Amino acid sequence: MEQPEEIDLFYAILPLFRVSKIVGLSPFNFYSDIKPRKLIHSFSTLAYSIAVSVIIVIAQATAACIDLSQNLPTLLFITTFIYTSVSLTVIITMPIISIIKIKSVSNIINELSEFDVLLWNDLNKRRRIYKMTRLTLVYELLIEILLAIFVLTFFNLASPKNIFNILSINMHFLPNCIEHIVDLHVINLMFLLKQRFSEINNILFVSNDRIRDSKRSTCNKISPEMNLSAREVDRFQRLHSSLSNIVYLINSTFGFQILMNVAAKLFVIIFHSLFAVVTIMKYDRGTYGSLLFNVASSSVLFMKIVHLVLLIMTVNAAENEV
Numbered sequence: 001m002e003q004p005e006e007i008d009l010f011y012a013i014l015p016l017f018r019v020s021k022i023v024g025l026s027p028f029n030f031y032s033d034i035k036p037r038k039l040i041h042s043f044s045t046l047a048y049s050i051a052v053s054v055i056i057v058i059a060q061a062t063a064a065c066i067d068l069s070q071n072l073p074t075l076l077f078i079t080t081f082i083y084t085s086v087s088l089t090v091i092i093t094m095p096i097i098s099i100i101k102i103k104s105v106s107n108i109i110n111e112l113s114e115f116d117v118l119l120w121n122d123l124n125k126r127r128r129i130y131k132m133t134r135l136t137l138v139y140e141l142l143i144e145i146l147l148a149i150f151v152l153t154f155f156n157l158a159s160p161k162n163i164f165n166i167l168s169i170n171m172h173f174l175p176n177c178i179e180h181i182v183d184l185h186v187i188n189l190m191f192l193l194k195q196r197f198s199e200i201n202n203i204l205f206v207s208n209d210r211i212r213d214s215k216r217s218t219c220n221k222i223s224p225e226m227n228l229s230a231r232e233v234d235r236f237q238r239l240h241s242s243l244s245n246i247v248y249l250i251n252s253t254f255g256f257q258i259l260m261n262v263a264a265k266l267f268v269i270i271f272h273s274l275f276a277v278v279t280i281m282k283y284d285r286g287t288y289g290s291l292l293f294n295v296a297s298s299s300v301l302f303m304k305i306v307h308l309v310l311l312i313m314t315v316n317a318a319e320n321e322v
Contacts, residue, residue, distance in 0.1 A: 007126070009113040010037050012133035015141055016184055021045070023178050024052030025098055025185075028106055037113070039106040046102070053095030056175055060091045063171035083271045090264040091175045094182060097257050104253040111246050112192065119196060119239055129195075137188065144180055147303055148173070154296035179261065183307045186258055190314035193247060197321035200240050204233060247318075258311070265308045272301040 010017070010030060020026035027049040028039040064084035068077070098105070120126045155169045275297045 007130050008037060009109070009116055009130065010039075012130040013109070013137065013188075015134060015137045016181075016188065019141060020181055020185070023174070023181060024049035024056075024095065025178065025181060027099070027102060038110045041102050041106060046099070049095070050099065053099075056095070056178065057088075057092055059171040060088050060175050064088055066171075080271075083267060086264050086267045087172075087175065090179065090260055093260055094178065094257065101253045104249060108189075108246060108249055108253065111242075111249070115196070115239070115242060115246065118242075119199065133188075133192075137184075140184055140188075144177075144184070147299070148177055148180070151296050151299045151303070154292050154299065157292050179264070180303075180307065182257070182261060183311060186254060186261070187310050187314045189250065189254075190318040193243070193250070193318040194314070194321050196243055197240070197318070200236050200243065201321060204236050204240070258315070262308065262311065265304050265311075268304050269301060269308070272297045272304070276301065 017026055017028075021028075027045040028041050029045060031038045031040045064087070067080050067084055116126060120129070152169070152173050275294075
């Protein structure tokens with residue numbers, strides 16, 4: 001008889017985990033012999049991630065050479081050079097950080113999984129939270145995939161029909177998808193932290209009120225209810241401390257990567273904003289002056305702004321709960 005799928009933190013993050021594994025961002029396997037399940041890294045998954053990373057870097061470097069070899073107006077050539085240089089730097093940096101920090105990443109997820117068991121004793125509540133998290137991730141990935149297909153289609157339709165332009169556009173596609181997947185990692189990790197800190201803070205707030213009310217009603221005499229509340233406060237304070245340690249590990253693991261990601265987005269936003277300004281001013285954009293290219297460029301600009309805003313909002317929301 002087939003056993004039902006275990007509903008834990010790994011069940012919740014499985015959609016994003018599988019997509020990340022395909023593009024080489026998750027060199028891990030599940031270890032199911034102990035409960036809760038854990039992430040472990042193996043030589044085969046690490047070798048696959050390194051191979052994918054090398055292919056992506058070669059593709060991005062080739063696309064950069066094709067872009068810079070085109071006959072562009074001076075202003076567009078300069079901005080394209082800056083854009084391709086930043087993109088290449090980010091694409092080289094991301095896999096290197098992922099490989100160097102492989103142990104830290106697995107520790108973060110494993111510790112969060114163990115933490116959830118301590119925080120939510122009610123198994124049904126944990127299952128509801130994990131199912132909702134998984135559904136949210138599925139919707140996020142579907143939206144990202146549909147937008148990526150939309151943008152790629154418009155760029156292919158708008159570009160000159162020669163083999164070099166087609167190669168350049170499609171070689172840029174995968175690195176941009178990887179950047180967006182990394183964004184989803186950070187955004188959802190910050191949301192998980194906010195959710196758990198909010199739960200602890202709410203319980204601590206209620207428990208402190210109960211202790212204070214108990215002291216007032218009994219003229220400072222200790223009651224059994226007050227003792228129970230005091231034990232709850234001590235337990236959740238320890239949980240808060242444990243979660244703070246996980247936050248420190250996340251900062252040391254993803255801090256530089258987040259900074260690089262935000263900087264890259266700012267450059268991309270400036271680059272496509274410049275295209276919009278040049279279009280409005282009716283300056284020559286050579287082969288990139290068509291309506292289809294404007295639609296694709298505006299779509300990329302919109303996506304980058306939304307991702308940047310979500311990154312800032314989720315990081316800020318998590319910090320406010322700490």
